[in-house]
Amino acid sequence: MGELSVFHDHVIVVMSGVIVLIVYVMSYLLLNTKYYKNLSEGTMIEMIWSIVPAFLLIILVMPSMKVLYYMEDVKSPSLTFKVIAHQWYWSYVVPLYKNFSYLLDGKFFGGYEYDSLLEDDSMSPRLLGCSSDLVIPLGVTSRLLISSTDVIHSFAVPVMGLKVDAMPGRINQLFVNPSRMGVFYGQCSEICGSNHSFMPIILKVFNLSNYDSYTKNLLMELVEENVSSLSLNI
Numbered sequence: 647m648g649e650l651s652v653f654h655d656h657v658i659v660v661m662s663g664v665i666v667l668i669v670y671v672m673s674y675l676l677l678n679t680k681y682y683k684n685l686s687e688g689t690m691i692e693m694i695w696s697i698v699p700a701f702l703l704i705i706l707v708m709p710s711m712k713v714l715y716y717m718e719d720v721k722s723p724s725l726t727f728k729v730i731a732h733q734w735y736w737s738y739v740v741p742l743y744k745n746f747s748y749l750l751d752g753k754f755f756g757g758y759e760y761d762s763l764l765e766d767d768s769m770s771p772r773l774l775g776c777s778s779d780l781v782i783p784l785g786v787t788s789r790l791l792i793s794s795t796d797v798i799h800s801f802a803v804p805v806m807g808l809k810v811d812a813m814p815g816r817i818n819q820l821f822v823n824p825s826r827m828g829v830f831y832g833q834c835s836e837i838c839g840s841n842h843s844f845m846p847i848i849l850k851v852f853n854l855s856n857y858d859s860y861t862k863n864l865l866m867e868l869v870e871e872n873v874s875s876l877s878l879n880i
């Protein structure tokens with residue numbers, strides 16, 4: 647997202663120069679009452695108005711391609727989160743404590759799965775409250791695997807520069823390495839049916855120690871649900 651922001655500023659600077667020049671030349675020509683009736687060609691000015699725009703396009707394309715490839719680049723993630731879209735809610739599978747898998751009462755658990763539905767809460771803006779959030783750690787490269795069970799949705803958290811379609815039968819991936827803690831809002835961004843507007847996303851970034859205790863709590867919940875007699879000491 648930082649790279650995208652820098653690219654945006656770069657484009658704004660170049661485009662402002664172009665717009666000022668074009669508006670100046672156009673208004674100058676419109677207001678001018680004199681003309682040179684024998685003028686039919688001018689090699690030098692034609693060279694300039696061909697080469698300068700081509701050069702400007704190259705200046706715009708180079709950083710654009712850089713950001714594009716950087717976004718698609720496969721980093722080496724420490725954690726993997728699964729995001730599954732449904733009509734009309736999200737479900738998440740998040741890694742367990744210390745990114746381990748656990749065998750509880752003979753059942754294998756590689757992650758904690760839960761649903762996140764629209765739910766009004768006083769903290770969130772209207773229609774952006776969720777019954778549960780996606781929590782990721784600060785300063786760690788995480789991978790989000792995004793898919794869908796019914797129709798095409800789109801997982802989008804604009805402030806983090808995240809947006810990818812959730813396609814049924816297909817897995818898309820996003821990488822995120824947040825540089826600050828906080829609560830970040832998103833929504834489904836592909837018209838997916840009548841309740842399309844009612845499947846918000848809350849992405850929370852915790853620092854590592856809070857993230858550790860959060861995943862520990864998830865594991866304890868899993869243990870409580872699945873282990874009847876055993877007492878685990880974690």
Ligand SMILES: [Cu+2]
Nearest residue numbers: 799800834838
């Ligand atoms: Cu959707």
